[in-house]
Amino acid sequence: MKVKQVFSAYNFQARNSLCNRYCSACGEKCVKKEAGGRERDSCPSCGFVHYENPSPAVSVLLVKDEKVLLGKRAHGSFKEGLWCLPCGFIEFDEDFLTAARREVQEETGLISEIESIISVMSNYLTPNLHTLVVVLVAHVIGGELCPGDDLDEVQWFSFSGVLPQMAFEADENIIARYWNTRIKGIPVDEDF
Missing domain, CATH: 3.90.79.10 (Nucleoside Triphosphate Pyrophosphohydrolase)
Structure with missing residues (x-):
């Protein structure tokens, strides 16, 4: 039997990133910024980057x-x-x-x-x-x-x-x- 370890109930590759409107660290309004090779919600005030992880x-x-x-x-x-x-x-x-x-x-x-x-x-x-x-x-x-x-x-x-x-x-x-x-x-x- 073939091993399968990735399952998707929807087309996750076409999904848009979630938007963190405000920084969870300091409350400042977030902006989109490149971090780690991807565009991510980041705080211009304290520098906190909001990563989306499973x-x-x-x-x-x-x-x-x-x-x-x-x-x-x-x-x-x-x-x-x-x-x-x-x-x-x-x-x-x-x-x-x-x-x-x-x-x-x-x-x-x-x-x-x-x-x-x-x-x-x-x-x-x-x-x-x-x-x-x-x-x-x-x-x-x-x-x-x-x-x-x-x-x-x-x-x-x-x-x-x-x-x-x-x-x-x-x-x-x-x-x-x-x-x-x-x-x-x-x-x-x-x-x-």
Whole structure:
């Protein structure tokens, strides 16, 4: 199976840069200025450059008895009513492994042990939401299955069966790739 790690829900290459009208550092009105080979919103007063960077996130492939755990996204959440792997943003004060375990517990009620990293993906979801996602494989070591956070439902699905309508193309790809290749990935830091 061919590796795919860049997913786009729209033509991100044709998008216009967001406009930071005022500097987040000092409040002065921003101007467009070349910085790092691109035109960026910059502050003429304090020199602060507003870089647009993707948001770091994690996605966890929880595996048990030839099944994968998926969650149905809650009303009011991004892509509501569709299914996805347990996932979420990495908080500023946490590493990606801690974020993965936290997201699994918040969204599913389960305590997980991370086994490996199986991919890193870029997702261009909307003009204002680009993510860089570390994809991990994990297994359950405790807890009780119960939807939480931004999920209305959680359920185990057979790898060989039909999956529900998925929220993210990247999730469909990683599930199929894992099932077809049984990729082991690279080990994670067991001391963290």
